[in-house]
Amino acid sequence: MSAGTDNESTPRKRKLIEVALPTEAISRASKADKDRKVGTIKNIHKWFAPMPTPAWRALLFAAVVDDPCDDEKRADLLEIIEGLVPDNGTAPSAEALKRAKAVLAEQGQELPTVLDPFCGGGSTLIEAQRLGFSTVASDLNPVPTLVTRVETQLVPTVLGKPPVSGDDGAFEDTEIDPMGGLLADIQHYAKRVEDEVKSKVAHLYEPVKGGEAVAWLWARTVPCTNPACGIDIPLYSSPWLSKQKGREAWLKPVLDDGRVRFEIGMGLKEKVPAATKAARGGKFTCLSCAKQVDEKHIRKVGTDGFMGLQLLAIAVDDESGRHFLPEQDGFMAHEIPMPDDAPEMEFPEQALGFRVQAYGITKQSDLYTTRQIHTLGAFADAVAKVPEWVRSDGGDSDQGVAISSILAICVSKLAMANSSQARWQIDSRHGSAKAQPAFGRNALPMVWDFAEVNPFAKSAGGWFSQLKSMISGINALPREIHAGQAVQADARTAGSMISPRSALVATDPPYFAQIPYADLSDYFYVWLRRAARNIHPDLFGTMATPKAAELIADPFRHGGPGQARQYFIDGFTEVFSSLKQASREDLPLIVIYAHRQEENKDGELASSAWDAMLEAMLSAGLSIVGTWPLHATHSSRQRGIQSNAVASYIAMICRPRPADAEVLDRRGFLQALRRELPERIKPLQQSSIPAVDLGQAAIGPGMEIFSRYARVTEPDGSPMRVRTALSLITKALDEVISEYEEDFDADTRWCIKWFEEYQWETANFGEADKLANRYNTSVPGLVHAGVVKSAAGKAALIKPTDLPANYDPTTDDRLAIWEVAMHLSRLIEGKGPGSGIDAAGELLARARTRTEIDEDTVKGLAYLLHNISEGRGWTESQRWFNNLVSSWPDLQTSARVADKRGVTAEEDVLF
Structure with a gap:
């Protein structure tokens, strides 16, 4: 739980999101949503780093509902949120939605319009509509604008209508499912598109034996x-x-x-x-x-x-x-001539994430074989005819636009599997x-x-698979008849799209200099424009996606990193100033951000992404009143946990900073950090946030303290920079984690100090013995404890992977916290029989029967060792201890199962 601080002179009701959230339930559902391959809105179109829909569902509900200031009533609301986020990542049940909507209706005011000026894949607006909110979406980029328009504006206009194509499939019964007519028509006209394309290009695909x-x-x-x-x-x-x-x-x-x-x-x-x-x-x-x-x-x-x-x-x-x-x-496929209408859009000479230009691939057509260009062009041209086909078959304009827009998106997705990428x-x-x-x-x-x-085969990447994926995604949309609004607009002016003081602002902004959204979107844009420019002239009037006003810190566009950073800050200061005017006075603003701090040249952790975003917020007069870390990255992401990539989003809950906010000096800020941060970090660790993400998660409560003041002053009277505040927060977190050492036994404290110096390397016995005297232990005793190996005047810690497989903590006559943590890591990292989460859970169940072992202290050791490993650049050890922390909820579940089975010291179980 991350409770906000209310320093405003005029009392106001705090919303539930400022007081409590069931973060573990939300994270479980979000990870499940990320892992799902079908039946999710991600099947509609590719977007970059989308926020999971269960997280938005929970955050939007909690942002509108008043905190009841009563533990029992609050627990009831948290239970409703848990109902909204099923563990499997699917949409909530009808009963769960009914309960949530009933609570929203009891708030005493008309529900606000949810406004997202960086609509991306549309998850914010979809979940807002599922809960009964009206929605307004915008994006400077026409690709996500079209995707969100389809999801929240076009599909609702045709719900409940019978299929234009007649009794033509499995989805025609609109009385049972108002989406049925649309799904039948998507199939019908997709088949007609495929037949048209085959008549033009099938001869390019010679049959094989x-x-x-x-x-x-x-x-x-x-x-x-x-x-x-x-x-x-x-x-x-x-x-x-x-x-x-x-x-x-x-x-x-x-x-x-x-x-x-x-x-x-x-x-x-x-x-x-x-x-x-x-x-x-x-x-x-x-x-x-x-x-x-x-x-x-x-x-x-x-x-x-x-x-x-x-x-x-x-x-x-x-x-x-x-x-x-x-x-x-x-076989002559590589000798097919290039069509005259190939997409000739040039790539930028330099762009974030682009590597192909250095190899002579300088324009969009260079990404494809000539056969692929013929085929994608034929699909786009056929889809452009769909509105006319629908009208000829007796359908109305809304149906023609919705069906053809959906199939245009299918064409752009087809390009993902039909290029040299x-x-x-x-x-x-x-x-x-x-x-x-x-x-x-x-x-x-x-x-x-x-x-x-x-493209005509029934396998991955073909037109049929795109259609199947699209139907799965459309089917995951809510069945709300009320259409939203999705327009192309600069986020700096988003507040003007809606009546002042009427919105619940909820957004997931672009991530500084990590993703070149507009440059990547041109990959889709060239085919979407060809297929849909006649029905969406407001989106496809230009030859390429807008670049100049895009709010990312691209050093290639702005003359270097420093200028790009300032452009980002200035732009987002305008954005947040505009959104603050649109936000309803009784509601907070929700801003999602995720970026990991990295070590700078001075060896300190810093993040231009974080400090730039936070500086813009503060410059716009916003204060962070609550933060929630949500672990939501799926297990199969390409970078994966092996790389210690950031896995958590931070939901920042913001309100306008009070006009009478106080001024604080550096010393007062440090005192506030030391006083408040330990209690704010404890819930994060109890929720088993991955160790690799704890530093990022700590930014939230640290910046809550920093942003509640009009300014924090340095000793010379100058205002403290956000980057300096982030550095102080990181140091305060290190102090909090280091305090765990006081709870450890002597053997474990020796191991920590030796690990800090040598990790798993061998060193002189004399150094080991000197350190052992300091901690009132001995090297022979550490060898007997099973944590150290010593021979020929040398000593070293035993790696988790080198520990014996038949370890039983209940019979250990010299048990240390270190030993339990290392064996848990061994089992989690192990691949063979007798390893894995279940085996680790059984070991944990046995270990906690001993009075020497407190499982929170074991987890605290893992956090501490991760912190040490990260600071030293020891990637493998960092990964081991991050995995141990991340696995803790599953470990506890397995331990409880083992307890019920009655795992005791008398059982002959090998781990």
């Missing part, structure tokens, strides 16, 4: 630099086509008359050859003379226009499953493989080998 081609696998080529060789080197990163058990397949290169061709190796009887790509960097090896070519040569070839393409294999499906064929005679990826669990679409991360990297899918 042995089944239906689902993908053609290509590699870029460059000539070998060896004058005596000179063959074209295919650039591919793995020889594997499939690792599915019993169906293994791989590329088998063969030198044939001065060129490399590929046969298909099957099974595991032969040795699988290496790829041409080196393990690290952009180096590739010639398959003929073994000479390496480096990235400099490859870039030169690309910019000179001589990089080529070579077919590696064809993935084919038949009745027996998937298999692979080599290049077939007469699509990869052939092998499933790490099952070994099967399929094409993975572009934007596995929010960038446009150089891809050496790629998959060109068959």
